[in-house]
Amino acid sequence: MSTINYVSKETLEKMKEELNELRTRGRAEIAHAIAEAREKGDLKENAEYDAAKEAQGMHEARIAQLEGAVANARILDAKDVDTSKVSVLSKVKLTNLKTKKTVEYHLVSEKEADLKLGKISVNSPIGKGLLGKAPGETAEIEVPAGILQFRVESISI
Secondary structure: OOOEHHHHHHHHHHHHHHHHHHHHHHHHHHHHHHHHOOOOOOOHHOHHHHHHHHHHHHHHHHHHHHHHHOOOOOEOOOOHHHOOOOOOOOOOOEEEEEOOOOOEEEEEEOOOOOOHHHEOOOOOOOHHHOOOOOOOOOOOEEEEEEEEEEEEEEEEE
């Protein structure tokens, strides 16, 4: 089952570049490593050959994963985002009702998520719990540490 992968145009371009790199230079490097290992003798007892073949398998798996992600990618443009409710690409200012601390998150796709930059995936527990909420609404979100309550203060792009 394939899922739609919402990404920005920049992220889609990065994914396509990585895929092209893996298909061309990456495959050539792996083929070269396999050929070198093959020259070193008996393949049954050749650890280098086994390692090169394993690397090839992981490499091909990454290519397949990226191909699927690119095929299911849908580009989202910030100008199309509705700021009346939380959605993908929204920047949301929240207040934790227990600690009274204010945090700001940017909801993005899984491929773009980076907590250090304040970007959380819409598929994360917090992201899922915030989707569809309007300013002033409270979201009760179940996380591994318990239940968090956030009040949506504002939504922007």
